[in-house]
Amino acid sequence: xxxxxxxxxxxxxILILLPLTLLMTIAHWLPTLAGIWLPQGTRIAMEASPRFAxxxxxxxxxxxxxxxxxxxxxxxxxxxHPKRWRIHLNTLNxxxxxxxxxxxxxxxxxxxxxxxxxxxxxxxxxxxxxRVNVTPFQQFSGALRLTLTPQQQSLHYDGxxxxxxxxxxxxxxxxxxxxxxALAGMEPVxxxxxxxxxxxxxxxxxxxxxxxxxxxxxxxxxxxxxxxWSEEEGTFIVSKPGSAEALLSLPWAISxxxxxxxxxxxxxxxxxxxxxxxVALRVDDWRKGLENAVISGRMNVITQGSxxxxxxxxxxxxxxxxxxxxxxxxxxxxxxxxxxxVFYAMLPGEISGAIADPKLLFRPGALLRSRGRVIDSIxxxxxxxxxxxxxxxxxxxxxxxxxxxxxxxxxxxxxxLHLDGRADNFLPDAGLWRWKYWGNGEFNPMxxxxxxxxxxxWRDSVIExxxxxxxxxxxxxxxxxxxxxxxxxxxxxxxxxxxxxxSFDGTFTLxxxxxTFSGGSTLPPSILTFSxxxxxxxxxxxxxxxxxGAIGPVRVNGRWDGERLRGNAWWPQQGLTVFQPLIPxxxxxxxxxxxxxxxxxxxxxxxxxxxxxxxGVVKNGSVWMPDNQxxxxxxxxxxxxxxxxxxxGTDGPVTLRIAEVKNQFSSTNITADLEGWYPWSEAQPLMxxxxxxxxxxxxxxxxxxxxxxxxxxxxxxENISSSELVTAVNPKQFTMSGRVNGALPxxxxxxxxxxxxxxxxxxxPLTLRLDKxxxxxxxxxxxxxxxxxxxxxxxxxxxxxxxxxxxNLGVLTLQANVQGISQVEGKRNAVRLNxxxxxxLFTLWRSLRFGDNLQTWLEQHTELPDVRCQTRDKAxxxxx
Numbered sequence: 001x002x003x004x005x006x007x008x009x010x011x012x013x014i015l016i017l018l019p020l021t022l023l024m025t026i027a028h029w030l031p032t033l034a035g036i037w038l039p040q041g042t043r044i045a046m047e048a049s050p051r052f053a054x055x056x057x058x059x060x061x062x063x064x065x066x067x068x069x070x071x072x073x074x075x076x077x078x079x080x081h082p083k084r085w086r087i088h089l090n091t092l093n094x095x096x097x098x099x100x101x102x103x104x105x106x107x108x109x110x111x112x113x114x115x116x117x118x119x120x121x122x123x124x125x126x127x128x129x130x131r132v133n134v135t136p137f138q139q140f141s142g143a144l145r146l147t148l149t150p151q152q153q154s155l156h157y158d159g160x161x162x163x164x165x166x167x168x169x170x171x172x173x174x175x176x177x178x179x180x181x182a183l184a185g186m187e188p189v190x191x192x193x194x195x196x197x198x199x200x201x202x203x204x205x206x207x208x209x210x211x212x213x214x215x216x217x218x219x220x221x222x223x224x225x226x227x228x229w230s231e232e233e234g235t236f237i238v239s240k241p242g243s244a245e246a247l248l249s250l251p252w253a254i255s256x257x258x259x260x261x262x263x264x265x266x267x268x269x270x271x272x273x274x275x276x277x278x279v280a281l282r283v284d285d286w287r288k289g290l291e292n293a294v295i296s297g298r299m300n301v302i303t304q305g306s307x308x309x310x311x312x313x314x315x316x317x318x319x320x321x322x323x324x325x326x327x328x329x330x331x332x333x334x335x336x337x338x339x340x341x342v343f344y345a346m347l348p349g350e351i352s353g354a355i356a357d358p359k360l361l362f363r364p365g366a367l368l369r370s371r372g373r374v375i376d377s378i379x380x381x382x383x384x385x386x387x388x389x390x391x392x393x394x395x396x397x398x399x400x401x402x403x404x405x406x407x408x409x410x411x412x413x414x415x416x417l418h419l420d421g422r423a424d425n426f427l428p429d430a431g432l433w434r435w436k437y438w439g440n441g442e443f444n445p446m447x448x449x450x451x452x453x454x455x456x457x458w459r460d461s462v463i464e465x466x467x468x469x470x471x472x473x474x475x476x477x478x479x480x481x482x483x484x485x486x487x488x489x490x491x492x493x494x495x496x497x498x499x500x501x502x503s504f505d506g507t508f509t510l511x512x513x514x515x516t517f518s519g520g521s522t523l524p525p526s527i528l529t530f531s532x533x534x535x536x537x538x539x540x541x542x543x544x545x546x547x548x549g550a551i552g553p554v555r556v557n558g559r560w561d562g563e564r565l566r567g568n569a570w571w572p573q574q575g576l577t578v579f580q581p582l583i584p585x586x587x588x589x590x591x592x593x594x595x596x597x598x599x600x601x602x603x604x605x606x607x608x609x610x611x612x613x614x615x616g617v618v619k620n621g622s623v624w625m626p627d628n629q630x631x632x633x634x635x636x637x638x639x640x641x642x643x644x645x646x647x648x649g650t651d652g653p654v655t656l657r658i659a660e661v662k663n664q665f666s667s668t669n670i671t672a673d674l675e676g677w678y679p680w681s682e683a684q685p686l687m688x689x690x691x692x693x694x695x696x697x698x699x700x701x702x703x704x705x706x707x708x709x710x711x712x713x714x715x716x717x718e719n720i721s722s723s724e725l726v727t728a729v730n731p732k733q734f735t736m737s738g739r740v741n742g743a744l745p746x747x748x749x750x751x752x753x754x755x756x757x758x759x760x761x762x763x764x765p766l767t768l769r770l771d772k773x774x775x776x777x778x779x780x781x782x783x784x785x786x787x788x789x790x791x792x793x794x795x796x797x798x799x800x801x802x803x804x805x806x807x808n809l810g811v812l813t814l815q816a817n818v819q820g821i822s823q824v825e826g827k828r829n830a831v832r833l834n835x836x837x838x839x840x841l842f843t844l845w846r847s848l849r850f851g852d853n854l855q856t857w858l859e860q861h862t863e864l865p866d867v868r869c870q871t872r873d874k875a876x877x878x879x880x
Contacts, residue, residue: 042066056080069098085125092144095135097323097354116170122148132157136356175210193227207231223247250279259283261297277301281316290355294318295328303336310337312345321355328352330360340373341380347387359393366390374407381406381414396427401435415441417452429461429497448472454489465493465506483513483525490529495536504540507531520584524549530556538562550578564605569614573597576621587625594621594633613640613650632659648686649675665728669694680707688713696728697721698739705746712745712756722766738766738797744804751808758804766797766820795822795831810842 045063052058059077063070076090127146134140142159157164165177172194179190193210207230213222226237232255238248250264264279281297296317303310312334319328328351336343347366353359366387373379383405390399401421408414421435436455443450452470456463471486493506508530515523530544543557551574558567576594583589600614621633634657640647648654658670670693676686691702698719705713723737742760747753770793797820805813818833 042071066098066101069095069101071095071098071101085123087125087127089127089129091131091133092129093133093135096137097135097356120150122150122153124149132159173208178212254286257285257287259286266299275301275303284318291320291322294320300334301336303338308337310335310342312336319351321351323356324354326352326355326358341370342372344369353393357394359391361391362387362389362399364388377411378407378409381408390423393425396425396431397423397433398425399423401433405439411444413442413444415439415450426458431460433458443472443475446472446475446477448474448476456493461497463495463497465489468493468508479518480515481517482515485510485512491531493532497536502535504536505531505533517584520586521582524551524581526551534559542567549581558602564603564608566603567601569598569600569602571596571598571616576618590624592622592624595619609643611640611642615639615651628661628663630658630661633657645684646678647676647684648678649673653689665696665724667693667695676707682708695720696724702746705748707748709747709749712747715744715746717742717744717760719763734771735769736766738762739764740766742802742804753805754808755804755806758806760800760802760804762797762800766800768792768795768797768820770794792822792831792833793824795820806841810840812839812841813837814839 043065045065057079059079060075062074062077064072071094073093074089074091075093078086078088080086125148127144127148129144132142132144139161140159142157142162145156147154151169153168155164155166155168161181163177163179165175167174167176174194177190190212194208208227210227212225221241224237224239224241226235226239228235229252233251233253236248236250236252237246239246245267246265247268248264248266250261252259252261254260259282261279261281264281266277266279268275277300279297279299282295284294284296286293294317296319298313298315300311300313303312312332315331315333317328317330320326321328330349330351332345332347334345336345345368347368348363349360349366350363351358351360368385368387370383371380383403386400386402390397390401392398399422401419401423403417403419405417406414417437417439419435419437421433423431423433425431426433434455434457436453438451438453440449440451442448450470450472452468454465454468454470456465456467458464466489468489469486471484472482473484475482475485487508487510489506490509491505491507494503496503510528510530512526514525526546526548528544528546530542532540532542534540539559539561541557541559543555545553545555547553553572555570555572556567558565560566573595574597576591576596579596580591583591596616596618598614598616600612602610602612604610615636615638617637618633618635621630621635623630623633634655636652636655637648638650638652638654640650653673653675656670656672656674659668661667661670671690672688672692673690674686674688677684678686680686686707688705688707689703691700691705693700698717698721700720701716701718702713703716718741720740720742721738722740723735726734726736739762740760741763742758744755744758746755750756772793797818799820800816800818802814802816814835814837816833816835816837818831818835820831820833822829822831
């Protein structure tokens with residue numbers, strides 16, 4: 001009996017201790033047991049044994065390895081069975097890079113192969129994972145909820161960039177919602193549809209239909225994406241609603257070893273001009289996985305511009321894409337045409353690296369060229385971009401970057417520009433790109449040659465132009481010649497592009513040698529120094545000053561907002577004598593005294609053009625010349641310039657005041673006001689008013705002159721002293737005293753006349769005395785004229801009226817009527833004189849031969865009228 005009890009007790013202890021032993025050693029035997037179903041080359045490992053807590057099994061950690069790479073790691077798993085199995089994981093880390101460590105032929109002989117077998121093994125259970133982390137796609141992390149029964153499986157995944165809601169019933173997979181946001185800032189893509197899965201898990205779905213709508217930046221409406229297939233054929237179509245032509249159409253077929261796209265077409269109307277082409281793709285041994293599949297294909301693009309049609313072909317492979325080490329040759333060959341530009345490409349390259357981080361390396365011989373017409377006036381002879389050795393990856397562009405531009409402008413001239421530099425994993429605002437540039441060209445309008453050179457770099461978010469030098473050998477236009485103007489960078493141009501603290505600053509200097517004019521004027525060597533300071537090239541302030549020898553400084557400041565340039569310029573008060581070099585020496589003009597100051601505000605924009613407004617002031621100016629002096633010049637010029645039109649006199653008229661002009665005769669108290677527009681028009685006339693001159697003891701006035709002219713401007717002469725005029729002209733043939741009034745209607749745009757129906761008269765007595773020698777000579781040479789001249793040797797004119805016309809050829813016509821008393825040898829006789837005279841005034845002013853003209857006139861035109869003599873002598877009777 002005792003032996004039986006001992007056996008029973010031993011059996012009970014075994015039944016109790018065995019499960020406890022198995023549970024305590026689960027970390028050692030469970031990985032080995034699980035290996036029966038796991039693919040070859042993979043295993044699981046546990047650091048700590050599970051434990052019981054509140055009716056549940058707690059697993060602190062579990063790792064699934066492919067070789068030595070951790071394919072999956074779970075933390076803090078809880079397994080319970082209140083009514084059905086519940087599995088809760090705190091964290092599941094997946095590293096898809098480890099998939100490449102699994103042998104391609106790895107399989108678990110004991111593992112089920114059909115979908116139905118897998119589903120029949122599923123217990124009724126609920127799996128929840130608080131955090132699923134996917135390496136290297138951390139943006140797709142999220143929470144997972146999986147509900148399993150042998151008849152139906154449901155999955156819900158919720159992450160920041162991806163959301164999945166799907167249900168599997170037998171072979172029918174219903175995709176209720178698949179929402180993916182691949183890139184920040186882009187709208188998410190939503191996909192829905194049904195798929196019929198194959199019976200065997202290593203096959204492709206038998207048929208299905210998936211569709212979604214997608215927004216692309218170029219299209220305001222959503223585009224449709226549809227994927228249909230049945231058995232081994234299908235189509236993938238991307239189309240715009242209401243469009244007869246699909247944006248992308250890919251008919252595909254799949255067989256045991258080959259996936260192939262044949263006859264694919266694409267169309268892209270959003271590049272400013274339509275692009276289209278064909279697509280062909282072949283994947284051999286696709287069943288062997290991504291690492292062993294061989295990819296090859298071809299895509300072409302057809303372009304059309306004013307230069308005709310172009311065709312470029314992208315050849316792909318044969319090669320492979322890998323999770324770790326891709327090797328896929330590519331080559332772009334052909335030409336593309338846009339408007340008047342033609343692009344030629346010969347770009348062999350290879351895609352390498354992991355598929356999650358690919359790298360494109362251009363092989364030797366890679367060259368991109370272009371030629372054509374950029375705009376109507378600029379022809380590009382050739383642009384060359386050598387790209388051999390340049391690589392492009394997610395980290396940026398790496399390698400030597402070069403460009404050579406040869407072009408010409410039909411009127412401006414030709415030029416050549418070079419760019420050479422090196423990029424180190426460069427992307428905009430990331431990495432480093434150093435460069436230098438140089439070039440030269442011609443500037444035909446000013447018969448000049450120019451050159452440029454400099455260097456700089458783009459480091460992360462900072463662009464810095466460390467040196468710049470550009471200039472001309474000369475600038476010659478018309479009578480002006482500027483010697484060697486050159487713009488240099490005095491302080492590096494620094495542009496910080498960071499969003500939180502942008503900045504833009506630099507200092508420039510523009511130097512120019514002497515500026516000469518054909519008339520002999522010379523502007524001393526000039527220098528303009530200015531600095532810029534702001535946020536970026538579209539928003540900065542500038543200030544500077546201009547010197548030209550003793551002239552200046554002219555101070556300038558303003559701002560540029562990307563669309564409009566605004567500024568102000570000040571010219572502080574400065575003596576006029578500094579402008580003496582601008583006056584040609586042969587003018588024999590000397591600036592004696594006076595001051596100048598001015599202020600201008602200006603603005604320039606693309607649609608507006610250049611606009612400016614301000615004023616300039618000259619005070620107490622004085623100019624001396626050999627024959628005359630101009631003293632006491634005060635000049636005020638308020639103006640506004642806009643749309644190629646000057647508005648003169650904005651806050652008040654343009655005013656000119658001259659205290660004195662000394663020459664053969666002096667003019668004093670000269671005034672003139674100008675107001676209006678230039679060029680003038682009917683709606684915007686130009687008005688000259690308040691013209692006054694004290695001259696020859698009297699006054700000269702013009703009340704108003706309007707342009708365009710409809711009425712004559714009346715030039716009035718008031719109390720002009722004839723004796724002062726004769727004294728100034730100093731003719732030796734006659735003398736005259738007394739005063740003259742007159743009115744001369746002036747025309748500036750009349751088709752025939754300058755003065756029409758002008759007149760002169762004397763308000764008081766005039767006295768005319770002929771030179772005795774001249775009169776005696778006339779009497780001796782012409783007895784008939786001598787009789788008349790004798791009566792004009794001394795004449796007191798009581799009344800005269802002269803009618804004056806002057807045409808625009810300079811022909812002056814005078815018709816005069818003179819009444820007076822002649823005194824000859826003590827005898828007084830009444831004389832009435834009618835005469836006419838024609839003379840070219842332009843020639844007359846050049847010659848100033850007043851005496852000879854008067855003598856000729858007296859000889860030819862003197863006429864004595866019938867008058868009653870005051871004395872009854874024989875001579876009087878003869879004159880009657």
